[in-house]
Amino acid sequence: MMKRLSLHKRVLLTGCSAAAIFAGTALAQGDEIIVTAQKRDESIQDVPLAITALSGDFTREVNLDDVKDLVKFTPGVTGNSADSFIDTLSMRGILTNDFGAGGDPSIGLFKNGLYQGRNGAVVTSLYDMERAEVLRGPQGFLFGRNAIGGAISVHTARPNFDGVSGYVEADVAERDRLFGEAALNVPLSDVFAVRFALYGGHEDGYVDNAYFPNNDPLIEPEKYAGRFSALYSDGPFEAFFTAEYEDRKQSGSVYRATEGGPGWDNLVDIFGVS
Template identity: 60%
Template sequence: MAQRIRASRSNNSFNFRLSPVARGVALTLASTAAVPLYAADSNTIEEIVVTATKRAESIQDVPLAITALSGEFTKQVNLNDVKDLVSFTPGVSGNSQDSFIDAISIRGVRTQDFGVGGDPSAAFFKNDLYEGRNGAVVTSLYDMERSEILRGPQGFLFGRNSIGGAFSVYTHKAELDDRVSGYLDLDGGERGHIVGEGAVNIPVSDEFAMRLAGYVSQEDGFVHNFYNGKDLIEHDKKAVRLSTVYQNDNLTVHATAETEHRKQSGSVYRAIQEGDIWDTFVAAIGPVTIQGGPQDVDLDQSGGDADDSTINTFGLHVDYDFGFATRTSHTGYKDHDYYYSEDYDGTPLSLSNYQQDQEGDYFQQELRLTSDTDSALSWYG
């Protein structure tokens, strides 16, 4: 039989699955830390504004089961991509090291189909653009404004494929400040561990500004493959995003263009020499050497595991304020090229290999009219 290796490394230490007790403690801490409740410079409660109902409103007024995570919190706890949000969302479970989302379960609802045409049970959105299939969903979290995770069916507001819930992430938009601003964060460690994130906001005029953000994450593999001498669970991720804003009295236009390339190992498996199945297998084909002890992070695997994707995204968001309501037009286009392979028998023999090669193009156009939140009757259409 084969065992999936789920170890991950941070700088100079290995992190493995937590015990049930440890997970319970971590979840308790996460539920209190997920959303900052108090302003940093006063004792007043800071209002948390979300757009889960297609309008900006306080999270206390949203009649939905929702968890909101700020961009600053996302950076502090080192959440790297959208699947990492699972760790800080009650009622949501499942994660993996690859780009598949079939393992994510919201209130026990999950899809078992990880094929090219499989429909997920949870919808994923980035800046209101639907992320679509495996290979196009898992993108890096950098220069983030906030994340919103809704639990329970969301078909009315988010359409199909949201029977379990919806994940919505929002990046920082260009801002009409009075000066140029930006930041740069760098992190390094052993085994070629390098993470860099930065952004610069440039106001061009009183009505137009642009923002350029970038991200890079690299790390050498730490699972040694005795079969070919290579290391697995390495990754190389690079992304860049350009956003602009134009704003006058009634009109606001946000445009975004982003590209990301992700190259990493697929899921890694190690065969375990135990049980009747293994004895039958050895009796049929002869001895098979499996290197390493039970606690060693190494294996003897023949497959050239890969999890490579290139994702390009373009978005145009237009709001026009009529006074009594706001007309919104959201246009989006995404294309992706994705290849995945894994050798899940965990032996140096080609017994059970899986491959998936896909390309996708998505176009989205949404028009909506939303009432003024100050009116006595709130409506949406």
């Protein structure tokens, strides 16, 4: 018996960058949101761009645990699906569906200021976040190539010197869903602090396999991730280091070519396949 397609991804990311300061949660509460959409700290009201900014507290409260979930709160952006870690994000109708090793995206994604160049690395879990910014429209001037449709910039929570702190959260739901998230902040001195964050869980599938009805249901996510961050800040000098690992398993796409209809006939005419 054939088994259903399964996709398995492991990602290891390391990097050093200077991070910005983010304050506030919502303008409706009278707070000011500071963003770095133009490579400098400024109020979101002073940015002449179509931008959606979400604080880390907001992403956690509404359970945005994947970078594709930002689509839910961003007008003009589509492509949020759970059938694979290879997904198509469309921003104002501009998208990339070339998933080859040499394919370049049309929407640039940056994590802590570092460019993520391939879809396999782009689609990662959101946990222990500081903020997320989604900029619609061409951003080549500020973000470089591969940002013709726009740019998505996410920033993880940085260590702080306010004392030992942390949190633990659990998400329990139907289909035996159990996900957890935890973080611990530890200042080791007046100028050096570290932060640990963990995220992971599992959920049973919920889409029937029409082609193999006796197989397990599709869309069965299972992912585990961890992050270590360190911050050294002494006067005008500041250094930020982060190392992140993620192990993700889930079903492949539930969509298959029907081998029929005008769309399929056009592919046959173009590529000569049968």
